[in-house]
Amino acid sequence: MYVLYTILASLVSFFILKWLKKRRYCTDLKRLDGKTALITGGSSGVGKETAVALATRGARVVIACRDAEKAEKAVREIRLRGRSLNVAHMELDLANMASVRDFCERFLQKEKRLDVLVNNAGEEEEEEEEEDVVAYPMPSVLDWTDDGFSMCFGVNHLGHFLLTNTLLPRLKECTPSRVVTLTCSNYKYQKLDFQDLNYNLLPFFTYSRSKLANIYFTQELARIGEAKGVTAYAVHPGFVQSGWTCHYSFLFRMLMQVVMWMFFVPCELGAQTVVYCAVSEAAAKHNGGYFVDCRPATLRPFARDSGVARKLWEASERLVKLV
Ligand SMILES: NC(=O)c1ccc[n+]([C@@H]2O[C@H](COP(=O)([O-])OP(=O)(O)OC[C@H]3O[C@@H](n4cnc5c(N)ncnc54)[C@H](OP(=O)(O)O)[C@@H]3O)[C@@H](O)[C@H]2O)c1
Numbered sequence: 001m002y003v004l005y006t007i008l009a010s011l012v013s014f015f016i017l018k019w020l021k022k023r024r025y026c027t028d029l030k031r032l033d034g035k036t037a038l039i040t041g042g043s044s045g046v047g048k049e050t051a052v053a054l055a056t057r058g059a060r061v062v063i064a065c066r067d068a069e070k071a072e073k074a075v076r077e078i079r080l081r082g083r084s085l086n087v088a089h090m091e092l093d094l095a096n097m098a099s100v101r102d103f104c105e106r107f108l109q110k111e112k113r114l115d116v117l118v119n120n121a122g123e124e125e126e127e128e129e130e131e132d133v134v135a136y137p138m139p140s141v142l143d144w145t146d147d148g149f150s151m152c153f154g155v156n157h158l159g160h161f162l163l164t165n166t167l168l169p170r171l172k173e174c175t176p177s178r179v180v181t182l183t184c185s186n187y188k189y190q191k192l193d194f195q196d197l198n199y200n201l202l203p204f205f206t207y208s209r210s211k212l213a214n215i216y217f218t219q220e221l222a223r224i225g226e227a228k229g230v231t232a233y234a235v236h237p238g239f240v241q242s243g244w245t246c247h248y249s250f251l252f253r254m255l256m257q258v259v260m261w262m263f264f265v266p267c268e269l270g271a272q273t274v275v276y277c278a279v280s281e282a283a284a285k286h287n288g289g290y291f292v293d294c295r296p297a298t299l300r301p302f303a304r305d306s307g308v309a310r311k312l313w314e315a316s317e318r319l320v321k322l323v
Contacts, residue, residue, distance in 0.1 A: 065091065183215050
């Protein structure tokens with residue numbers, strides 16, 4: 001009898017897990033021949049899978065990464081899996097505004113088109129594991145960028161803010177063009193504090209605030225870009241089996257492997273909503289929208305406040321010295 005119960009329980013759990021992990025694929029088969037897509041952090045996780053998908057559709061794909069060796073390896077894989085030789089990498093460190101400016105200068109010189117910009121690179125707050133020391137997932141001291149911004153806010157929001165603004169003229173030349181920015185459903189757990197945009201205390205909150213900033217950024221960009229033919233979308237890719245745990249302690253990694261296997265989706269599926277927003281005509285009807293699972297999703301009311309979005313845009317312009 002116990003054997004029967006065990007088999008039944010296993011079957012039920014299997015189908016519940018399968019249902020929980022069920023995700024939609026982008027069914028729009030639009031090709032991107034002759035178009036150029038730039039993907040930040042395209043050397044791993046959701047970014048790399050997005051690069052494969054866009055290369056498969058015929059786009060020239062440029063991945064912008066901070067680690068040249070890792071990027072070179074990723075380019076080889078993207079070429080192979082995307083069946084395209086039209087893939088390249090360029091060096092970019094979003095934690096350093098000088099690097100962002102330098103990258104944009106090189107990109108604008110080299111690349112004549114920019115049709116799709118995917119602001120994917122993401123910094124999780126983390127603690128490096130030191131040799132012979134057990135590292136715990138909750139860091140006591142959080143990192144800062146070279147310019148003195150909190151790592152999450154600096155990379156996830158400000159780096160992409162400066163990048164997008166500097167590349168905007170090229171996006172405007174290639175209309176209709178799109179900017180897809182990766183956010184996270186965790187946005188809902190925090191609000192922005194304009195007295196302390198550089199909040200850097202609890203990792204989870206720091207990350208959530210940066211992802212809320214990605215949503216406001218998308219809304220304001222959509223408003224500014226609409227008349228010029230540049231549209232913007234914010235995407236929560238779902239919880240994805242990417243390599244974000246790699247900097248954590250062995251114990252935490254092992255625990256997360258089990259959790260990820262059970263509840264998280266493969267990176268290829270995580271990339272589907274990004275691809276959907278990059279190509280689909282249906283998505284284009286929701287300029288400034290927030291997307292989950294290849295369809296528009298509803299944001300909490302505080303995250304739809306256009307006044308806050310504009311205020312963040314203006315504050316960001318000052319912080320990255322665009323004005
Ligand atoms: N994974 C999830 O469950 C999940 C859930 C919701 C939202 N998201 C969002 O989805 C996006 C992709 O996540 P993922 O899980 O695919 O992440 P991932 O596997 O950790 O990849 C992140 C990428 O960003 C790059 N990156 C980090 N800091 C950078 C910097 N300063 N300059 C340039 N590149 C930098 C990394 O480069 P290196 O290889 O050099 O580290 C890596 O290629 C992120 O924005 C994340 O916040 C993910």
